[in-house]
Amino acid sequence: MLSFVNDYSEGAHPAVLQRLIDTNMEQLPGYGRDRYCSSAARKIAEACSCPQAQVFFMAGGTQTNQTIVSCILKPWQGLVAADTGHVNVHEAGAIEAVDHKVLTVEGDRGKIRPDTLDSYLEGFYADGNHEQMVFPGMVYISHPTEYGTLYTRQELEQLSDICHRYEIPLYLDGARLGYGLVAPGTDVDLDDIAALCDIFYIGGTKVGALCGEAVVFPKGDAPEHMSTMIKRRGALLAKGRLLGIQFDALFTDDLYKRISRNAIDTATMIKEALRERGYQIYMDSPTNQTFVRLDNRKMEELAEHVAFDFWERSDADHTIIRFATSWATSIEDTKALIDLL
Amino acid sequence: MLSFVNDYSEGAHPAVLQRLIDTNMEQLPGYGRDRYCSSAARKIAEACSCPQAQVFFMAGGTQTNQTIVSCILKPWQGLVAADTGHVNVHEAGAIEAVDHKVLTVEGDRGKIRPDTLDSYLEGFYADGNHEQMVFPGMVYISHPTEYGTLYTRQELEQLSDICHRYEIPLYLDGARLGYGLVAPGTDVDLDDIAALCDIFYIGGTKVGALCGEAVVFPKGDAPEHMSTMIKRRGALLAKGRLLGIQFDALFTDDLYKRISRNAIDTATMIKEALRERGYQIYMDSPTNQTFVRLDNRKMEELAEHVAFDFWERSDADHTIIRFATSWATSIEDTKALIDLL
Amino acid sequence: MLSFVNDYSEGAHPAVLQRLIDTNMEQLPGYGRDRYCSSAARKIAEACSCPQAQVFFMAGGTQTNQTIVSCILKPWQGLVAADTGHVNVHEAGAIEAVDHKVLTVEGDRGKIRPDTLDSYLEGFYADGNHEQMVFPGMVYISHPTEYGTLYTRQELEQLSDICHRYEIPLYLDGARLGYGLVAPGTDVDLDDIAALCDIFYIGGTKVGALCGEAVVFPKGDAPEHMSTMIKRRGALLAKGRLLGIQFDALFTDDLYKRISRNAIDTATMIKEALRERGYQIYMDSPTNQTFVRLDNRKMEELAEHVAFDFWERSDADHTIIRFATSWATSIEDTKALIDLL
Amino acid sequence: MLSFVNDYSEGAHPAVLQRLIDTNMEQLPGYGRDRYCSSAARKIAEACSCPQAQVFFMAGGTQTNQTIVSCILKPWQGLVAADTGHVNVHEAGAIEAVDHKVLTVEGDRGKIRPDTLDSYLEGFYADGNHEQMVFPGMVYISHPTEYGTLYTRQELEQLSDICHRYEIPLYLDGARLGYGLVAPGTDVDLDDIAALCDIFYIGGTKVGALCGEAVVFPKGDAPEHMSTMIKRRGALLAKGRLLGIQFDALFTDDLYKRISRNAIDTATMIKEALRERGYQIYMDSPTNQTFVRLDNRKMEELAEHVAFDFWERSDADHTIIRFATSWATSIEDTKALIDLL
Numbered sequence A, B, C, D: 001m002l003s004f005v006n007d008y009s010e011g012a013h014p015a016v017l018q019r020l021i022d023t024n025m026e027q028l029p030g031y032g033r034d035r036y037c038s039s040a041a042r043k044i045a046e047a048c049s050c051p052q053a054q055v056f057f058m059a060g061g062t063q064t065n066q067t068i069v070s071c072i073l074k075p076w077q078g079l080v081a082a083d084t085g086h087v088n089v090h091e092a093g094a095i096e097a098v099d100h101k102v103l104t105v106e107g108d109r110g111k112i113r114p115d116t117l118d119s120y121l122e123g124f125y126a127d128g129n130h131e132q133m134v135f136p137g138m139v140y141i142s143h144p145t146e147y148g149t150l151y152t153r154q155e156l157e158q159l160s161d162i163c164h165r166y167e168i169p170l171y172l173d174g175a176r177l178g179y180g181l182v183a184p185g186t187d188v189d190l191d192d193i194a195a196l197c198d199i200f201y202i203g204g205t206k207v208g209a210l211c212g213e214a215v216v217f218p219k220g221d222a223p224e225h226m227s228t229m230i231k232r233r234g235a236l237l238a239k240g241r242l243l244g245i246q247f248d249a250l251f252t253d254d255l256y257k258r259i260s261r262n263a264i265d266t267a268t269m270i271k272e273a274l275r276e277r278g279y280q281i282y283m284d285s286p287t288n289q290t291f292v293r294l295d296n297r298k299m300e301e302l303a304e305h306v307a308f309d310f311w312e313r314s315d316a317d318h319t320i321i322r323f324a325t326s327w328a329t330s331i332e333d334t335k336a337l338i339d340l341l
Helices: A014-023 A035-047 A061-072 A114-126 A153-165 A177-181 A190-196 A226-232 A241-250 A255-276 A296-303 A331-340 B014-023 B035-047 B061-072 B114-126 B153-165 B177-181 B190-196 B226-232 B241-250 B255-276 B296-303 B331-340 C014-023 C035-047 C061-072 C114-126 C153-165 C177-181 C190-196 C226-232 C241-250 C255-276 C296-303 C331-340 D014-023 D035-047 D061-072 D114-126 D153-165 D177-181 D190-196 D226-232 D241-250 D255-276 D296-303 D331-340
Strands: A054-058 A077-082 A102-105 A135-142 A170-174 A199-203 A213-217 A280-283 A289-295 A309-315 A318-324 B054-058 B077-082 B102-105 B135-142 B170-174 B199-203 B213-217 B280-283 B289-295 B309-315 B318-324 C054-058 C077-082 C102-105 C135-142 C170-174 C199-203 C213-217 C280-283 C289-295 C309-315 C318-324 D054-058 D077-082 D102-105 D135-142 D170-174 D199-203 D213-217 D280-283 D289-295 D309-315 D318-324
Touching: A014 A241, A014 A255, A014 D014, A035 A054, A035 A213, A035 A241, A054 A061, A054 A226, A054 A241, A061 A135, A061 A170, A061 A199, A061 A213, A061 A226, A102 A114, A114 A135, A114 A153, A135 A153, A153 A170, A153 A190, A170 A190, A177 A190, A177 A199, A177 A255, A190 A199, A241 A255, A255 A280, A255 A289, A255 A331, A289 A296, A296 A318, B014 B241, B014 B255, B014 C014, B035 B054, B035 B213, B035 B241, B054 B061, B054 B226, B054 B241, B061 B135, B061 B170, B061 B199, B061 B213, B061 B226, B102 B114, B114 B135, B114 B153, B135 B153, B153 B170, B153 B190, B170 B190, B177 B190, B177 B199, B177 B255, B190 B199, B241 B255, B255 B280, B255 B289, B255 B331, B289 B296, B296 B318, C014 C241, C014 C255, C035 C054, C035 C213, C035 C241, C054 C061, C054 C226, C054 C241, C061 C135, C061 C170, C061 C199, C061 C213, C061 C226, C102 C114, C114 C135, C114 C153, C135 C153, C153 C170, C153 C190, C170 C190, C177 C190, C177 C199, C177 C255, C190 C199, C241 C255, C255 C280, C255 C289, C255 C331, C289 C296, C296 C318, D014 D241, D014 D255, D035 D054, D035 D213, D035 D241, D054 D061, D054 D226, D054 D241, D061 D135, D061 D170, D061 D199, D061 D213, D061 D226, D102 D114, D114 D135, D114 D153, D135 D153, D153 D170, D153 D190, D170 D190, D177 D190, D177 D199, D177 D255, D190 D199, D241 D255, D255 D280, D255 D289, D255 D331, D289 D296, D296 D318
Parallel strands: A077 A102, A077 A135, A135 A170, A170 A199, B077 B102, B077 B135, B135 B170, B170 B199, C077 C102, C077 C135, C135 C170, C170 C199, D077 D102, D077 D135, D135 D170, D170 D199
Antiparallel strands: A054 A213, A199 A213, A280 A289, A289 A318, A309 A318, B054 B213, B199 B213, B280 B289, B289 B318, B309 B318, C054 C213, C199 C213, C280 C289, C289 C318, C309 C318, D054 D213, D199 D213, D280 D289, D289 D318, D309 D318
16 A cells, blocks of 8 residues: 555664664763754754854754744744745644634735735734734744645745734744755755744654654744743653754754655655546645645545645535645655556 | 723623622632632533533733644644734734644635545545654634624534544633624534534633633633643633632622623714715624724824724725724713814 | 621611612712712722722732633733632632632741742742643732731732832732731831732722722833733723722721721730630631631530521530621620520 | 663664564554554454454653643643653653653652552641642653552542542553553453543553553543654654554464563572572562562672662662563573572
8 A cells, every 4th residue: 555644654764764774872961961962953044154053952842842832832822824824824722722822814825925914914903802802922834834835035024024014023934944945946045044034943754753743943042941831841852862863863864854855856756647537626735735636536446545635625526635645755666656546 | 082992991791890899808728629619610601501521710811822722732733823813913923822733725815615625635645755754733713703793503513523633632712702702694603612622711801800811621621731731821710719709709600791782882873974974994703803894094193082993904005904992982982083084 | 696707797887878878869980080089099009008009999919810810811821829818718719710820838827928938939930841831920918818918018028029029019908907907016108008019909898888999000110901801801890989989088087097906906805715625726817707716516606696606526526616706796785695605 | 881770771672673674664544543553552452352443553651651741731731640740750851741740649669558548638638728739730750660569450440530539530651551450469450440440641662662652531531633743753754654564463363471481580580599698689579570679789799790780879888779571581581680689
């Protein structure tokens, strides 16, 4: 059975695993104070062209979003996100569990349009009653978004400008960042993100690691006592090395981007095959997720041979499904999928 | 200067104040264990035709909503509300401050339409991924709504049916309940609410009391240790008598409804005058709030002589404003306002 | 039946009640923006000799403690209190409900000894592992304490010095402050407290008001958006006037202290009578609470004629009970109690 | 440089790592729904002699304690722990961060004595005022404790009896459980723990895994929607396989206990050597931690050649230090340490 069900089906990229094997019996300090965490942080800072950057490692995306929100927002503030944002929909209330409201604005295929954000913020402060409302305290975007779409550099610049005009930080969730950085047509690289966002995380779980996300404060202005606050959220691994070693490997010799390209190449093969065969691409997205609208009968046929993600019902006879590729997707499997289409 | 700015501008209704005066030097037990709290609870239960009802008193509406939510919802649940609901917009994140998400559905002039609720709940459980989402755990409605509109009995029956089909309680915020109960054309009385809602509160602050809301569990199924949970939210007054005595007065000889009628009578005078003079009523509502769309020049003229609530900008030249009446609004003031229009 | 069971058995002091009556039909803005709140704040600031002081009103003590803690502490900090402190024992977890730990130090008859605090803070920072511990973020003391004892000015100076050396605020819970200010032998007046504490509250509920506590930031350095944070905790009354008017009355013509003296005078009569009759005073305290150790038979006899508070079992045959007096305690009742002893 | 600083200095036990290597490219479902999680759960249930047991995997100990507390305690309840308990001292307030108080009882070398617990619970319910206090809702013990000590079976039976008499669950933190199970003289095995505790976790991070703890509900009575609640705490790994595979390896062919013995053997060598040489063992404990009181000069000499944990200052001239061993400690290193002593 072929599987295109998600981008976290395998373990670690072999090169990452090898580093875990090679270092396994080294005795290292705990709680992220080991030399691999330092080295990984340094390499990430370099990749961001931000020597002053501070980097923290956590195990998963929801944990990261929750911890960052709880460290950054003031008690009277909420997190501005697209209505479709992961923090709003698929984190089981993790943001509210740390006492903060998700303030939603209408998303455009997963993205927050700069003009939408601007209107929202202007409207908030124009409302004379806003002292009894939740203040916008940080803006959350994902890149790629939950729909695989990407911001342009100009859009990020505009969002960044708006945030800074209102003196609130811009936070980017990069759970699938690698796939965004190497997508065809993107003009956004890691140093752009570091220059335009106040906080962001580089996803490891979906891009070559067993687990792990690297939170970056590109300006080196992380709140004080971060490690205590990470501990308090249950997010500080005793063996922080597990995260440091993996990110050290991922940011050695550009491995992070190199392995990401496979996901794009295979996704592009799938998208082209779908277009050639006249399938209806549901949402045009340049990264590793492909959304397609299928006749239900066809979907059921496919489901006998390949695992994919049910996305949503389209109408009585049609369904939107998703094929996800990753660093681990083989050309053979991709061709086999195409043959089935 | 006339004031129609809100419905909590004065102190207590004179009859309520008189009871506070009469009982002032009585020595009574603390924390709601006094005989006036008991008597008020009994009278409210009678007014609801629910002898088994349990009643708790708290000082204000946001506190009440927050405390009830924290007592009723399970950790994995959120509160379903109209996007315009007070809990979603104007409580400064009090629901999130007790760890719960407000799950919004599109409101219809402040109300949740039964079909909207039904679709939302059906859609939630149809989503295969809902295990990582916030589960709907209680439905919040206000009656009158924030826009002064009212549910019909049939609508409440439908909402109640839907909630019970999904085994979640229906909670009614009655901050202005008195004004709803005596509004022209309503077919919803207190015993209907008690029969159809699982929890509701009867607003005192806006209907004759100095402060205070009475939470009713009509089936007598309040969670255990309610008083500890109320204390834990800072919502248990040492001199619980302050609330008990006021509600005892309000529910003696039907005072609660009797004083509510004045708000309706004066609001009706205003609405009729507006219609006669060709003003554009912004939202038709049968209770004590009147929303009207004014030319900005007219609005500025009016503002020299009367205080009202700015509601929202309509267009460059027009604004929506609100006139609120209450038990305390005098016929003289109402006539003076009408003369100004 | 005589009652000495607590100091919140009656309603408001008649002069306070009269002000509520006199102002009842005045139309005033909501949420503490009325002129009585302003006037009360100004009078309190004067009484503290701190013209720059900021004053906020809340309805009760637990609510006040909870709200202040949630506004002041950073996420990695806890509240240092005596093990017997009200916040640690009798607030149903209200501090933890806003996410903060109560860090206890051993109390000395309700008080924190300066050397105890100093050792605790020194020890905390001496522990190399403290990055994974809860940092002391504010010191909580009560004055009078839960045992009716008082700090001397020197002790307050020492506590204040220690706190400032560690750069954490000193917070004083003055639920019964009036009774402390006029106690025999005290050298601590309101302006001492204002000079030495960073935040404190002046208790109204137990000293003449129907409800209400006045939080004072004597340096005028309240956190930004306090009113939003108060609202978010459900602690912002729509009719803020209820608190403003009462405190305005209490701080007019020194009423607050004048009415407090009655509690001391009557408590002193009781203490003297007990001593004369050879009763064993359990804890020597100069304020309105009197703790006495009684033979159980005697206790049961007394209980037929007078209500008092059971404090704790002493041994199989003896019990500690508490007589509380207040502004409302009459000389007649006091004499009647003494006759029974 | 030798290191005896803690028991989480190395990566995974080689056999555990091998399983990660062998399974690395298998495509598996996410979020703990893979076959290794199922298999590990089944093997753990067997090892506990509890076929009905339910098992959940989380990444670290603080996260596990926090999540379990937030799933089990009711809003009015706190967690009873020894004053020295990890949850009280070294988790940066993670329990309070999920809104619950740690109710401390005096510990006896890390343990809660059954009579201490009994008195505490009896005293709590004897206090007439307990409705405004935090109710004891679960008892937390660690085994081995933070001091390396162990409960006897009789003590666990007594604690279990007391808990069940008061209808609250007994929860055991087994961060170092392996080292306890194979300690000399213990009469407590895994099936005793499963029979006597309501919830417990089997520590992986300190006993052979890269990360991971296995929470066991031996009666199969885990709360509903556990996976949503785990997600909401940021504790649900997308690649749940990382935990499942490791625990599957640890519970295959008794690996968990087999590798634990090395820690005991090496610790025993150290303890014997210390005794022979006349060192003062600070606290007698049969597991992998050895606490010894050293002359500061001696300590400084040692510190040049071996890393150990500073525990606490004993007096001006002496210090308590800790040597920790683990599954990874070599006989050579142990002998080298002994030579230095």
